Amino acid sequence: MKASDLPRLPASANPDEILKIYREYGLVIIEGLLSPSEVASMNQDLDTALENHAPGKAGLAWEESLGKNTKRLPLAQNSRAYREGMLENDLIHNLTESILCDDPMEGYHISCAQVIEIGPGQAAQGLHRDQFLWPYWNMIPASGPEACINFFCALTPFTEANGATRVAPKTHLDDDLGSLNPPCLLPVEIKPGDGFLFSGRLIHGGGENKTNEHRRGVTMLITRKGLMPEEAHCLSIPREIAETMSYRGQAMYGFRSNWPIKNGPLGTFWSDNNDEIGRSLGLKSRTMGSVPAGAAH
Ligand SMILES: O=C(O)CCC(=O)C(=O)O
Ligand SMILES: [Fe+2]
Structure with missing residues (x-):
C-alpha cells in the first residue's frame, strides 16, 4: 500500500460509507471536512495565539513525546472560528455518536482539542495509540467498544517532508496492542480543510519535519463520557x-x-x-x- 492508497471520501459522502471504511482500515480521510473559510478564520485566530506561545516541553518521557519544537494550544479558548465551526460540525458529531454511543446510556465529550504545529527540524513523534491514555482499554478486543476516536484536520498542507501524521492502516485490529512495529506506515498527505478520522487503537504519530515550513493541524480527540478527559x-x-x-x-x-x-x-x-x-x-x-x-x- 502507498500513501496515495489511503482511503478517502468527500465530506458529502454518506456517513455509513465513511463508517464502513473507517471500520475496515481504522482510519478514513474526509476531504473538505472544514470549508476554506473555516480554515482561513481558524488560521487567523491561531496565528496570533501561536506567535506568543513557546514550543514544547522537555523532561519527562511523555513531555518529550509532545515535541520540543512543536507548539500545542487548546482550541476552545483560542479560536472563535473553532467554537463556531469545527466544534459544531454535524458530520463529526454524527460519526462520533455512531461509533461511541453503542449503548443508550452512552455519551461523549472532548478529551483534548488542540492545534499542533510541528516546527522545522522537529523529530518524528514516537508511535503510539491514543487509547494508551486509558490503558485498561487495551484489554478490550477489536470486536469490542472503542475508548476514543480522533478527528485530525490540516490547516496547512500535510506532506511527507513537513511532518504529516504517519498512520499504520488496520492496526486497530491488532490483538497485541503493546506491539508498535507495524508492517506499513504511511504519511497522511492532505490539503488544508481535509481531515482524517482514526481509531484510538490505530498506531500513528506525528512525522519528522525536514522542511523550513510549519505544519499546522488541529486534533479533536473525543472519548466516552465515563472517561476522564486530558484537559x-x-x-x-x-x-x-x-x-x-x-x-x-x-x-x-x-x-x-x-x-x-x-x-x-x-x-x-x-x-x-x-x-x-x-x-x-x-x-x-x-x-x-x-x-x-x-x-x-
Ligand atoms: O501531530 C500529529 O500529526 C500527531 C499528534 C498525535 O498523534 C498526538 O499528539 O497524540
Ligand atoms: Fe496521537
Missing part, C-alpha cells in the same frame, strides 16, 4: 467563553451533564444536587447546535 476544560475555559457556545458545545467541555440527551439532559454523571450542571449554574447557551426543545435552559 480540565471547565476549570480553564472562562464562563464568558462557554456562554458563547451552543448547548452541545458546552456539553463537549463539561459545562453540561450529558450529550446526546435522548434520555434527558441529566444523564448519569456530572450533576449538581441531582440537577443538570449547566441548569444548576444558570448557564446561558447560544441556541445553535441540535438541541431538543426544552433542554437548553
Whole structure:
C-alpha cells in the first residue's frame, strides 16, 4: 500500500460509507471536512495565539513525546472560528455518536482539542495509540467498544517532508496492542480543510519535519463520557467563553451533564444536587447546535 492508497471520501459522502471504511482500515480521510473559510478564520485566530506561545516541553518521557519544537494550544479558548465551526460540525458529531454511543446510556465529550504545529527540524513523534491514555482499554478486543476516536484536520498542507501524521492502516485490529512495529506506515498527505478520522487503537504519530515550513493541524480527540478527559476544560475555559457556545458545545467541555440527551439532559454523571450542571449554574447557551426543545435552559 502507498500513501496515495489511503482511503478517502468527500465530506458529502454518506456517513455509513465513511463508517464502513473507517471500520475496515481504522482510519478514513474526509476531504473538505472544514470549508476554506473555516480554515482561513481558524488560521487567523491561531496565528496570533501561536506567535506568543513557546514550543514544547522537555523532561519527562511523555513531555518529550509532545515535541520540543512543536507548539500545542487548546482550541476552545483560542479560536472563535473553532467554537463556531469545527466544534459544531454535524458530520463529526454524527460519526462520533455512531461509533461511541453503542449503548443508550452512552455519551461523549472532548478529551483534548488542540492545534499542533510541528516546527522545522522537529523529530518524528514516537508511535503510539491514543487509547494508551486509558490503558485498561487495551484489554478490550477489536470486536469490542472503542475508548476514543480522533478527528485530525490540516490547516496547512500535510506532506511527507513537513511532518504529516504517519498512520499504520488496520492496526486497530491488532490483538497485541503493546506491539508498535507495524508492517506499513504511511504519511497522511492532505490539503488544508481535509481531515482524517482514526481509531484510538490505530498506531500513528506525528512525522519528522525536514522542511523550513510549519505544519499546522488541529486534533479533536473525543472519548466516552465515563472517561476522564486530558484537559480540565471547565476549570480553564472562562464562563464568558462557554456562554458563547451552543448547548452541545458546552456539553463537549463539561459545562453540561450529558450529550446526546435522548434520555434527558441529566444523564448519569456530572450533576449538581441531582440537577443538570449547566441548569444548576444558570448557564446561558447560544441556541445553535441540535438541541431538543426544552433542554437548553
Ligand atoms: O501531530 C500529529 O500529526 C500527531 C499528534 C498525535 O498523534 C498526538 O499528539 O497524540
Ligand atoms: Fe496521537
